[in-house]
Amino acid sequence: MRQIVKGAEPASLTAHRQMPHSDYDNYASKDDLRHTLVTERRGLCCYCMGRLHNGPTTMKIEHWRCQSRYPDEHLNYRNLLGACLGGNGQPPHLQHCDARKGDSDLQWNPADAAHHIETRVRYELDGSIRADDAVFDDQLHQVLNLNLPLLKNNRKGLLDAVLDWWRREKARIGGPVPRERLVRERDKYIAGNGQIAPYCSVAVWWLGQKLAKMT
Incomplete structure:
Protein backbone atom coordinates (compact mmCIF):
# COMPACT_ATOMS: atom_id res chain seq x y z
CA MET A 1 0.00 0.00 0.00
CA PRO A 149 -1.99 -15.31 -6.57
CA LEU A 150 -2.40 -12.77 -9.38
CA LEU A 151 -1.48 -9.86 -7.11
CA LYS A 152 1.36 -11.77 -5.45
CA ASN A 153 2.85 -12.58 -8.84
CA ASN A 154 2.58 -8.97 -9.98
CA ARG A 155 4.38 -7.72 -6.88
CA LYS A 156 6.98 -10.49 -7.15
CA GLY A 157 7.69 -9.49 -10.75
CA LEU A 158 8.56 -5.97 -9.69
CA LEU A 159 10.58 -7.15 -6.70
CA ASP A 160 12.53 -9.55 -8.91
CA ALA A 161 13.33 -6.66 -11.25
CA VAL A 162 14.67 -4.59 -8.34
CA LEU A 163 16.75 -7.51 -7.07
CA ASP A 164 18.18 -8.06 -10.55
CA TRP A 165 19.12 -4.37 -10.75
CA TRP A 166 20.80 -4.53 -7.33
CA ARG A 167 22.81 -7.63 -8.25
CA ARG A 168 23.95 -6.08 -11.53
CA GLU A 169 25.02 -2.90 -9.76
CA LYS A 170 26.99 -4.87 -7.18
CA ALA A 171 28.74 -6.81 -9.94
CA ARG A 172 29.44 -3.67 -11.97
CA ILE A 173 30.84 -1.78 -8.98
CA GLY A 174 32.58 -4.79 -7.49
CA GLY A 175 31.21 -4.08 -4.03
CA PRO A 176 28.27 -2.61 -2.08
CA VAL A 177 25.89 -0.32 -3.97
CA PRO A 178 26.47 3.27 -2.72
CA ARG A 179 23.76 4.97 -0.75
CA GLU A 180 23.24 7.73 -3.31
CA ARG A 181 22.68 5.12 -6.04
CA LEU A 182 20.05 3.36 -3.92
CA VAL A 183 18.32 6.67 -3.21
CA ARG A 184 18.28 7.54 -6.89
CA GLU A 185 16.82 4.15 -7.81
CA ARG A 186 14.16 4.39 -5.08
CA ASP A 187 13.14 7.90 -6.06
CA LYS A 188 12.67 7.05 -9.71
CA TYR A 189 9.62 4.98 -8.74
CA ILE A 190 7.86 7.96 -7.17
CA ALA A 191 9.30 10.95 -9.06
CA GLY A 192 7.17 13.49 -10.89
CA ASN A 193 3.55 14.46 -10.58
CA GLY A 194 1.87 12.12 -13.05
CA GLN A 195 1.13 8.42 -12.99
CA ILE A 196 3.58 6.09 -11.31
CA ALA A 197 4.34 2.42 -11.91
CA PRO A 198 1.90 -0.20 -10.61
CA TYR A 199 3.05 -1.85 -7.37
CA CYS A 200 5.85 0.72 -7.03
CA SER A 201 5.65 0.64 -3.23
CA VAL A 202 7.20 -2.84 -3.32
CA ALA A 203 10.36 -1.41 -4.87
CA VAL A 204 10.33 1.64 -2.60
CA TRP A 205 9.94 -0.56 0.49
CA TRP A 206 12.76 -2.97 -0.47
CA LEU A 207 15.19 -0.19 -1.36
CA GLY A 208 14.22 1.59 1.84
CA GLN A 209 15.14 -1.52 3.81
CA LYS A 210 18.58 -1.51 2.21
CA LEU A 211 19.02 2.18 3.00
CA ALA A 212 17.95 1.72 6.63
CA LYS A 213 20.71 -0.86 7.13
CA MET A 214 23.28 1.70 6.01
CA THR A 215 22.46 4.30 8.69
Whole structure:
Protein backbone atom coordinates (compact mmCIF):
# COMPACT_ATOMS: atom_id res chain seq x y z
CA MET A 1 0.00 0.00 0.00
CA ARG A 2 1.01 3.58 -0.54
CA GLN A 3 0.14 6.75 1.35
CA ILE A 4 -2.52 8.79 -0.47
CA VAL A 5 -2.12 12.55 -0.18
CA LYS A 6 -5.65 13.95 -0.23
CA GLY A 7 -5.96 17.29 -1.96
CA ALA A 8 -8.89 19.61 -2.53
CA GLU A 9 -12.20 17.93 -3.26
CA PRO A 10 -14.07 18.63 -6.52
CA ALA A 11 -16.09 21.83 -6.45
CA SER A 12 -19.13 19.85 -7.55
CA LEU A 13 -18.92 17.68 -4.41
CA THR A 14 -18.70 20.75 -2.17
CA ALA A 15 -21.71 22.32 -3.86
CA HIS A 16 -23.73 19.09 -3.74
CA ARG A 17 -23.12 18.57 -0.03
CA GLN A 18 -24.55 22.03 0.68
CA MET A 19 -27.84 21.24 -1.05
CA PRO A 20 -30.87 19.97 0.92
CA HIS A 21 -31.43 16.21 0.92
CA SER A 22 -28.05 15.57 -0.67
CA ASP A 23 -26.55 12.12 -0.49
CA TYR A 24 -24.08 10.02 -2.47
CA ASP A 25 -26.73 8.44 -4.67
CA ASN A 26 -28.08 11.75 -5.95
CA TYR A 27 -24.63 13.24 -6.55
CA ALA A 28 -24.66 13.60 -10.34
CA SER A 29 -21.06 14.67 -10.96
CA LYS A 30 -19.27 11.45 -10.10
CA ASP A 31 -17.07 11.89 -13.18
CA ASP A 32 -15.47 14.88 -11.41
CA LEU A 33 -14.88 12.76 -8.35
CA ARG A 34 -13.37 9.86 -10.28
CA HIS A 35 -10.97 12.16 -12.09
CA THR A 36 -9.80 13.72 -8.82
CA LEU A 37 -9.40 10.37 -7.07
CA VAL A 38 -7.35 8.87 -9.91
CA THR A 39 -5.16 11.97 -10.13
CA GLU A 40 -4.37 12.15 -6.42
CA ARG A 41 -3.69 8.40 -6.37
CA ARG A 42 -1.35 8.90 -9.33
CA GLY A 43 -3.14 6.23 -11.31
CA LEU A 44 -3.02 3.40 -8.77
CA CYS A 45 -5.71 1.50 -6.88
CA CYS A 46 -5.90 2.59 -3.24
CA TYR A 47 -5.41 -0.98 -2.00
CA CYS A 48 -3.62 -3.31 -4.44
CA MET A 49 -1.64 -0.56 -6.27
CA GLY A 50 -2.63 -1.96 -9.66
CA ARG A 51 -3.25 0.44 -12.53
CA LEU A 52 -6.42 2.51 -12.06
CA HIS A 53 -8.29 3.61 -15.18
CA ASN A 54 -10.65 6.57 -14.90
CA GLY A 55 -14.21 5.79 -15.91
CA PRO A 56 -17.55 4.51 -14.57
CA THR A 57 -16.92 1.01 -15.92
CA THR A 58 -13.19 0.75 -15.14
CA MET A 59 -12.93 1.77 -11.48
CA LYS A 60 -14.91 2.05 -8.26
CA ILE A 61 -15.40 4.94 -5.86
CA GLU A 62 -14.56 3.32 -2.55
CA HIS A 63 -16.02 4.41 0.78
CA TRP A 64 -13.36 3.50 3.34
CA ARG A 65 -16.11 3.60 5.96
CA CYS A 66 -18.97 1.84 4.20
CA GLN A 67 -22.19 3.56 3.21
CA SER A 68 -24.48 1.13 5.00
CA ARG A 69 -23.13 1.71 8.52
CA TYR A 70 -21.63 5.19 8.29
CA PRO A 71 -24.28 7.41 6.65
CA ASP A 72 -22.56 10.60 7.84
CA GLU A 73 -19.48 9.66 5.79
CA HIS A 74 -21.22 9.30 2.39
CA LEU A 75 -20.03 12.67 1.09
CA ASN A 76 -16.92 13.11 3.21
CA TYR A 77 -14.13 13.47 0.68
CA ARG A 78 -11.58 12.13 3.17
CA ASN A 79 -13.56 8.89 3.18
CA LEU A 80 -13.61 8.50 -0.61
CA LEU A 81 -10.89 6.59 -2.46
CA GLY A 82 -10.25 5.33 -5.98
CA ALA A 83 -10.26 1.54 -6.26
CA CYS A 84 -9.90 -0.97 -9.09
CA LEU A 85 -12.78 -3.24 -10.08
CA GLY A 86 -11.18 -6.00 -8.03
CA GLY A 87 -12.68 -8.92 -9.93
CA ASN A 88 -16.19 -7.58 -9.46
CA GLY A 89 -18.67 -10.29 -10.43
CA GLN A 90 -16.14 -13.10 -9.94
CA PRO A 91 -16.46 -15.71 -7.14
CA PRO A 92 -15.46 -14.27 -3.74
CA HIS A 93 -12.11 -16.09 -3.69
CA LEU A 94 -11.12 -14.25 -6.87
CA GLN A 95 -12.26 -10.82 -5.70
CA HIS A 96 -9.98 -8.28 -4.04
CA CYS A 97 -9.85 -4.66 -2.88
CA ASP A 98 -13.26 -2.95 -2.60
CA ALA A 99 -15.10 -5.76 -4.41
CA ARG A 100 -13.99 -8.18 -1.69
CA LYS A 101 -14.13 -5.71 1.21
CA GLY A 102 -17.81 -4.82 0.87
CA ASP A 103 -19.06 -3.39 4.16
CA SER A 104 -16.15 -4.65 6.27
CA ASP A 105 -14.03 -2.26 8.32
CA LEU A 106 -10.29 -1.78 7.97
CA GLN A 107 -7.98 -0.83 10.81
CA TRP A 108 -5.89 1.62 8.80
CA ASN A 109 -6.76 4.08 6.04
CA PRO A 110 -4.18 4.69 3.27
CA ALA A 111 -5.54 8.24 2.90
CA ASP A 112 -5.08 9.18 6.57
CA ALA A 113 -1.57 10.54 7.12
CA ALA A 114 -1.85 9.81 10.85
CA HIS A 115 -2.16 6.08 10.08
CA HIS A 116 1.30 5.93 8.41
CA ILE A 117 0.15 3.13 6.13
CA GLU A 118 3.55 2.56 4.51
CA THR A 119 5.05 1.64 7.89
CA ARG A 120 2.29 -0.90 8.54
CA VAL A 121 3.15 -3.33 5.74
CA ARG A 122 6.10 -5.26 4.41
CA TYR A 123 6.70 -7.44 1.35
CA GLU A 124 8.17 -10.91 1.16
CA LEU A 125 10.25 -12.42 -1.64
CA ASP A 126 7.27 -14.38 -2.98
CA GLY A 127 5.33 -11.14 -3.42
CA SER A 128 3.19 -11.50 -0.29
CA ILE A 129 2.11 -8.37 1.55
CA ARG A 130 2.16 -8.75 5.34
CA ALA A 131 1.68 -6.71 8.50
CA ASP A 132 3.21 -7.18 11.93
CA ASP A 133 -0.13 -6.23 13.51
CA ALA A 134 -2.16 -9.46 13.61
CA VAL A 135 -5.52 -7.75 13.05
CA PHE A 136 -4.36 -5.78 10.03
CA ASP A 137 -2.46 -8.77 8.65
CA ASP A 138 -5.70 -10.75 8.71
CA GLN A 139 -7.52 -7.88 7.00
CA LEU A 140 -4.93 -7.79 4.21
CA HIS A 141 -5.57 -11.50 3.63
CA GLN A 142 -9.24 -11.99 4.37
CA VAL A 143 -10.91 -8.60 3.88
CA LEU A 144 -8.93 -7.27 0.91
CA ASN A 145 -7.56 -10.58 -0.44
CA LEU A 146 -4.32 -8.84 -1.40
CA ASN A 147 -2.43 -12.13 -1.44
CA LEU A 148 -4.49 -13.44 -4.31
CA PRO A 149 -1.99 -15.31 -6.57
CA LEU A 150 -2.40 -12.77 -9.38
CA LEU A 151 -1.48 -9.86 -7.11
CA LYS A 152 1.36 -11.77 -5.45
CA ASN A 153 2.85 -12.58 -8.84
CA ASN A 154 2.58 -8.97 -9.98
CA ARG A 155 4.38 -7.72 -6.88
CA LYS A 156 6.98 -10.49 -7.15
CA GLY A 157 7.69 -9.49 -10.75
CA LEU A 158 8.56 -5.97 -9.69
CA LEU A 159 10.58 -7.15 -6.70
CA ASP A 160 12.53 -9.55 -8.91
CA ALA A 161 13.33 -6.66 -11.25
CA VAL A 162 14.67 -4.59 -8.34
CA LEU A 163 16.75 -7.51 -7.07
CA ASP A 164 18.18 -8.06 -10.55
CA TRP A 165 19.12 -4.37 -10.75
CA TRP A 166 20.80 -4.53 -7.33
CA ARG A 167 22.81 -7.63 -8.25
CA ARG A 168 23.95 -6.08 -11.53
CA GLU A 169 25.02 -2.90 -9.76
CA LYS A 170 26.99 -4.87 -7.18
CA ALA A 171 28.74 -6.81 -9.94
CA ARG A 172 29.44 -3.67 -11.97
CA ILE A 173 30.84 -1.78 -8.98
CA GLY A 174 32.58 -4.79 -7.49
CA GLY A 175 31.21 -4.08 -4.03
CA PRO A 176 28.27 -2.61 -2.08
CA VAL A 177 25.89 -0.32 -3.97
CA PRO A 178 26.47 3.27 -2.72
CA ARG A 179 23.76 4.97 -0.75
CA GLU A 180 23.24 7.73 -3.31
CA ARG A 181 22.68 5.12 -6.04
CA LEU A 182 20.05 3.36 -3.92
CA VAL A 183 18.32 6.67 -3.21
CA ARG A 184 18.28 7.54 -6.89
CA GLU A 185 16.82 4.15 -7.81
CA ARG A 186 14.16 4.39 -5.08
CA ASP A 187 13.14 7.90 -6.06
CA LYS A 188 12.67 7.05 -9.71
CA TYR A 189 9.62 4.98 -8.74
CA ILE A 190 7.86 7.96 -7.17
CA ALA A 191 9.30 10.95 -9.06
CA GLY A 192 7.17 13.49 -10.89
CA ASN A 193 3.55 14.46 -10.58
CA GLY A 194 1.87 12.12 -13.05
CA GLN A 195 1.13 8.42 -12.99
CA ILE A 196 3.58 6.09 -11.31
CA ALA A 197 4.34 2.42 -11.91
CA PRO A 198 1.90 -0.20 -10.61
CA TYR A 199 3.05 -1.85 -7.37
CA CYS A 200 5.85 0.72 -7.03
CA SER A 201 5.65 0.64 -3.23
CA VAL A 202 7.20 -2.84 -3.32
CA ALA A 203 10.36 -1.41 -4.87
CA VAL A 204 10.33 1.64 -2.60
CA TRP A 205 9.94 -0.56 0.49
CA TRP A 206 12.76 -2.97 -0.47
CA LEU A 207 15.19 -0.19 -1.36
CA GLY A 208 14.22 1.59 1.84
CA GLN A 209 15.14 -1.52 3.81
CA LYS A 210 18.58 -1.51 2.21
CA LEU A 211 19.02 2.18 3.00
CA ALA A 212 17.95 1.72 6.63
CA LYS A 213 20.71 -0.86 7.13
CA MET A 214 23.28 1.70 6.01
CA THR A 215 22.46 4.30 8.69
